[in-house]
Amino acid sequence: MPSLLDLRRRIRAVKSTQQITKAMKMISASKLRRAQDRVVGARPFARHMQRVLNSVASRVDSSTHPLLAEREPSPEAKILLVVITADKGLCGGFNTNVIKAAGTFIGAANTGPVCLGLVGRKGRDFFKKRGFEVRIEEVGIFQKVKYADAQRIAQAAIEEFTSGRASKVFLVYNEFKSVMQQRVTTEPLLPIPKQAEEVRRVGLAPDPVRRAGPAGPADADVDYLYEPGPLEIFADLLPKHIEIQVYRALLESAAAEHAARMTAMDAAAKNSGEIIDSLTLYMNKVRQAAITREIIEVVSGASAAK
Secondary structure (H helix, E strand, C coil), X not given: CCCHHHHHXXXXXXXXXXXXXXXXXXXXXXXXXHHHHHHHHHHHHHHHHHHHHHHHHCCCCHHHCHHHCCCCCCCCCEEEEEEECCCCCCCCCHHHHHHHHHHHHHHCCCCCCEEEXXXXXXXXXXXXXXXXXXEEEECCCCCXXXXXXXXXXXXXXXXXXXXXXXXXXXXXXXXXXXXXXXXXXXXXXXXXXXXXXXXXXXCCCCCCCCCCECCECCCCCCCCCCCCCHHHHHHHHHHHHHHHHHHHHHHHHHHHHHHHHHHHHHHHHHHHHHHHHHHHHHHHHHHHHHHHHHHHHHHHHHHHHC
8 A cells, every 4th residue: 555655746747647638739729820810811712723723734734834744653653742840759649640641542452663752850750760751851840830841842843743753742741620639631732633533532522504515513514715825834833733632731730730739648647636535535535545554553552451
């Protein structure tokens, strides 16, 4: 049976842990608000730009721009999977879920050879220890996500794709749904998906007002006029589109990380409170047993003296 001194020490240690978890919850809550505002502000533009360019990609020849070219995976041109995790832990299953989804993607039978782009220290440490081929590596960017970080990652992915070292590029990250829910998402980045592929991937319903045509089930009757020309427009627009999609994924991951950490620290603080109550009750029982034993000894001594 532990002594009262040992129990008091354990209670103090758990109380210190509870104070830390409460502080971390408050910090994550304050950061989540700002991160959530940035995600909500970036989503409409990124989503609409994605929809328009997916629609445009379904109407032009794949040879119009290198970022539209479709190639089959091979030992020389592997699939590049960009895995976005956090730099820190203590956020529940946030990192584990992304790493598990990346492992499922790598182990899929129809995927082909895969190389990795690792964003975040947790994913970098996990995959590098296991000997995976790493083409892109970025850590320490989630203190404050900047557009320049997304540009750097996107340009590295574009370089891998246009040079022929990567046949396709995919993103896997945690999408922010709510404070209590984060959804692991795997989505294609390069080549830019066509409209029909995008509709099938996200399960969008075709617009009932617009009739379907040979180019795709949605927006098929819409045509585009290019000024000055497709090559000039695509040269500026398509790389910018890739940067924006990577930037949105980074913002989604940052907001989801703060939400996951806030939830995990709230649960840890509640568990600490339960442990403190249990230890306090046990300590009171031990102290009461000690007092009772001392009283019995005094009474027994007094009876023996008589």
